[in-house]
Amino acid sequence: MLIGELARASGVTVRALRYYEQEGLLQPERAANGYRRYDGGAVAKVRNIQLLLSNGFTAQDVRGFLPCLDDGEVSLGPACPPSVEAVSxxxxxLEERIAELSAVRDRLVEALTGGATPRRPGTVARHPAYTRPA
Incomplete structure (x- = not known):
């Protein structure tokens, strides 16, 4: 299939496909006229690339997944051995970021409640300075 057909079938732009090629994530064959030609597995591969990128992986990270991207949706199977390091x-x-955000939340709750502990974890006691947006 040609690049426009792959773009339509996978739901991405032609520009994104060219970027994936530039980053080494897709390797189309070239026809005699220079047109890019993709095999039938390219749709699954592009969808997997999109899934990984949308979950915060970089193009460099995705390269570690390349051996596994043609085997159906990457999120449905066990971790692909080459991708374990990137996932780890x-x-x-993410765990570091969660800890940072939890510390910020705790400081804000303490500031709003004057040090009083909220009744339920994850809730904020009512305080005159605390109003929720409508």
Missing amino acids: RKVEA
Whole structure:
């Protein structure tokens, strides 16, 4: 299939497909006229690339997944051995970010409640300075 057909079938732009090629994520064949030609598995591969990018992985991270991107949706199967390092790094970064955000939330709750502990975890006691947007 040609690049426009792949774009329509996978729901991405032609520009995105060219970027994926530039980053080494897609390797189309070239016809005699220079047109890019993709095989039938390219649609699944592009959807998997989109899924990984939308979940915060970089193009460089996605390269670690390349051996696994043609095997159906990457989120449905067990971790692909070449991708384990990238997934582990992402989980570690998320855990650090969650800890940072939790500390910020705790400081804000303490500031709003004057140090009083809210009744339920995850809730904020009513305080005159605290109003929820409508």
